[in-house]
Amino acid sequence: MLAPSLFGGHRLVVVTGVQESAAALADSLVSYTKEPDPELTLVVVHNGGKRNDALLKAFKAAGAAVDECPKISSAGERVAFVRNEVRFAGGKITPDAVTALLEAVGNDLRGLSAAASQLVSDFGGVIDADAVARFHRGQAEVTGFTVAERVLVGDMAGSVEMLRWALDRGVAHVLVADALADGVRTAARVASLNTTNIGELARQLKLPPWKVKKAQAQARGWSIDGLQQAIGVVAELNADVKGAAASADYALERAVRRIVGIRAASAGGRARALR
Template sequence: MSPSAVSPDPVHLVVGEEELLVERAVRGALAAARKADPQADLTRVKVTELTPPELAELVSPSLFAEGRVVALEAAQDAGKEIAEAVVAYAKAPADGVTLVVVHSGGGRSKVAKELPAALRKVGAAVTECPKITKAADREAFVRNEIRAAGGKADPDAVGALIEAVGSDLRELAAAASQLVSDTGGKVDAHAVHRYHRGRAEVTGFAVAEKAVMGDRAGALEALRWAIQLGVPHVLVADALADAVRTIARVSAVGRGDPFKLAGELGMPPWKVKKAQGQARGWDGDGLAVAMSVVAGLNADVKGVAADSGYALERAVLRIVAAHGRR
């Protein structure tokens, strides 16, 4: 180990269930260890597969002072003995070893649930990796990814990227990095549509957007492409339901500033603005019909209907017809 190098945190607690962020935290701990010792390696082990003596062996200093990172995974499943052993080690960690404790934040037992608090108390470095479920948090993630890659994106571009790629963080991160590389750093909605047009056209969201706008031919074409390319039927059904329900919610509050309505509705402003435009073609009776259609479709694609592909096509046609009720 280089004596001039900055020593990494000896104990690192990674808390949360967002897999991409957890993996980055573990990799970050390894990168920090390799700044002190370029030869440092990473060992992963599930906490349920360890006994206290085996843990002690894993974190024992090397005879040759080689750096080492030990990642204890699924610490929320820890039993009493191993949990106590982890905390005892964290109070007096060995030189040259980084212990990374990966914990979901929950726990099956009292001792497992209390493990993160015990590690915080003894001074473990902490990285929070909460599950990203809110639209605003997902948008913030995309903005940060683009910024980290050296680019800038306007709000429309962020919304367009999420709509084109979906909610999977790994795919969003890869797409953000690729867009920055391809555009020289200036990411706008036009760039997103240009680079992701093929993918966007076969997502459930594309089918839904055309259906709620009353575009019969466009919706059917997008649906057939989606089915042919293997987009799961349940995802198309979910997108149709989301589009119809969003329009219904936005219609119920009337016209207004999307930024002001966003907080009230719990939606990002771009989604409110988009739904306001889509709502112009709908009335209350039509929306009631469409709501009933998507409710029935949810059951159909999960096994009630004999042919879920036919159920999707029938639902799209009924939504398009409901759009024209005046």
């Protein structure tokens, strides 16, 4: 690390996992802080804990810049992460676009960061859900959750179209079935509580507010009896896509049509408490 470069110029050295480094390496790094090379930028990555904590203290004492990177695990933290990444890239993002991006990319922070930067570069200004859909054409539009959204709002044509598109794109049967089950059960949980306050529902159900708001919208037009029937359908579907049915494709489309039909029949029906 201390040897001069054959090509000259400034060098960047990144040492990861220093919390696990042997004593000899830790000592060498501490020694380096006393006589740093002006032609070299050294980055050390410590993943937390007390081990080799003295190494961090030595770098801090030497005036090293410190970037704290707390673990991101909750849904709210991921939403904040996306917003911050877009802001750092020079743009703004709408709440529905944040939701769409998380559904399209998932929880991978590197992927979210790259997507946020690219969205700002491609679209600039304010990023909305339409921009995310266009950017992730073939991803955001063919997830199991997209199918579930169409089913829960009673869109028969859209549900079947999205399902066939998802299957054609290779989305696993079990992922579509799981998304349907999650959507139906979340809508039922939201509808069964005697409050419409998003904050209160989020607290009681231990769900992020954006998911509660989405479930509230999807639960409109459903009766409690209808949601109970739909829960039975998704439970049956779970077994079908895991081998009980001769054709998982047929089982999925049949379940989609049944759930949309149940919603149509139950719309306007008197809601009764879940037993």
